[in-house]
Amino acid sequence: MDLFIWIFLFITLLCWVVGWVISARxxxxxxxxxxxxxxxxxxxxxxxxxxxxxxxxxxxPSLKEQDFAAHEIIVVDDQSTDDTAGLAERYGARVINGGAxxxxxxxxxxxxxxxxxxxxxxxxxxxxxxxxxxTGGLLRIxxxxxxPSSVHSICPHHRVKHSYEQLSAxxxxxxxxxxxxxxxxxxxxxxxxxFGQVLFLSRExxxxxxxxxxxxxxxxxxxxxxxxxxxAGYTCRCYLGRGTIWMRMFPTNLQDLVAGWSKGFxxxxxxxxxxxxxxxxxxxSGLIMSVIALTFIPLASKAVLYGIxxxxxxxxxxxxxxxxxxxxxxVLNALFFPLSLAFYQGVFFKALERRKHGGAVEWKGxxxx
Numbered sequence: 001m002d003l004f005i006w007i008f009l010f011i012t013l014l015c016w017v018v019g020w021v022i023s024a025r026x027x028x029x030x031x032x033x034x035x036x037x038x039x040x041x042x043x044x045x046x047x048x049x050x051x052x053x054x055x056x057x058x059x060x061p062s063l064k065e066q067d068f069a070a071h072e073i074i075v076v077d078d079q080s081t082d083d084t085a086g087l088a089e090r091y092g093a094r095v096i097n098g099g100a101x102x103x104x105x106x107x108x109x110x111x112x113x114x115x116x117x118x119x120x121x122x123x124x125x126x127x128x129x130x131x132x133x134x135t136g137g138l139l140r141i142x143x144x145x146x147x148p149s150s151v152h153s154i155c156p157h158h159r160v161k162h163s164y165e166q167l168s169a170x171x172x173x174x175x176x177x178x179x180x181x182x183x184x185x186x187x188x189x190x191x192x193x194x195f196g197q198v199l200f201l202s203r204e205x206x207x208x209x210x211x212x213x214x215x216x217x218x219x220x221x222x223x224x225x226x227x228x229x230x231x232a233g234y235t236c237r238c239y240l241g242r243g244t245i246w247m248r249m250f251p252t253n254l255q256d257l258v259a260g261w262s263k264g265f266x267x268x269x270x271x272x273x274x275x276x277x278x279x280x281x282x283x284x285s286g287l288i289m290s291v292i293a294l295t296f297i298p299l300a301s302k303a304v305l306y307g308i309x310x311x312x313x314x315x316x317x318x319x320x321x322x323x324x325x326x327x328x329x330x331v332l333n334a335l336f337f338p339l340s341l342a343f344y345q346g347v348f349f350k351a352l353e354r355r356k357h358g359g360a361v362e363w364k365g366x367x368x369x
Contacts, residue, residue: 015286044121048111158327
């Protein structure tokens with residue numbers, strides 16, 4: 001029996017190593033070199049917003065406090081039922097009253113397209129309303145315009161406050177790893193995706209691929225947009241948002257958290273590059289195996305017990321490293337990672353079953369994915 005367990009633990013450790021391989025090149029948005037001049041670029045910030053009054057009350061002040069001024073801030077009011085438009089106007093943003101949802105379009109791509117059509121800047125910065133810029137964040141993003149051959153996207157650092165929000169941990173991590181941007185190959189990897197929360201590209205790049213029109217009916221339009229941009233000859237670059245931009249996802253309740261992750265995660269798995277999907281699957285398998293190994297404890301010798309405990313501890317350390325890069329997740333969350341992992345698996349497979357039977361998730365009064 002001990003031999004079987006040792007083999008099982010060895011395979012688990014191989015999966016653990018794969019986890020480090022697919023997360024080997026984590027990087028944040030670089031700061032300007034000391035003495036470097038500020039970039040001279042006109043940036044149009046475009047914020048699609050549907051019932052985002054509360055979130056905009058955090059995002060818009062953070063934009064006003066930056067040491068780099070945007071050319072314009074455009075809020076596309078996507079037929080909100082709250083005071084989204086009024087609040088945006090009070091903070092000096094230019095409000096676009098979004099038209100009725102065009103046939104064949106999903107809400108976010110439609111709002112983004114309307115905002116881009118109205119923009120007059122040289123570069124577009126698409127921001128989700130639940131993001132907040134850190135001090136100096138916009139300057140660091142603006143400096144990325146010095147690389148006009150690339151399209152840039154950032155995954156905001158997830159700030160967690162309520163205990164139920166800790167359950168987002170593996171969704172955040174897998175979203176990051178699924179971009180295929182942080183493997184050992186770095187930005188030379190094929191089929192690198194783009195994060196949808198923060199997207200920074202030039203007007204020329206955007207118009208060159210037809211804007212959001214080619215991805216108008218996609219739940220995760222960022223995945224598909226990255227393909228068009230890559231085919232057009234641009235390099236997709238991804239960054240983690242720590243120190244530049246953060247987000248607060250689903251602060252209201254657990255139900256919104258489940259619905260929010262359900263609406264696009266299955267589609268995300270469908271569109272994740274095969275190499276990234278295989279890598280993430282192997283890594284997740286290793287985590288699951290380290291938990292299964294605990295059931296062998298009654299059958300194991302003393303030496304094997306140390307092996308089982310060590311394997312679980314290594315998985316917890318790796319989980320903590322990944323969680324801390326994704327957001328402000330707690331040490332206890334990493335130590336008891338099977339709980340968050342089980343939650344992720346449950347939501348994912350429930351969403352998969354719903355889609356198989358033709359169901360859809362309701363999000364902000366609309367049916368998606």
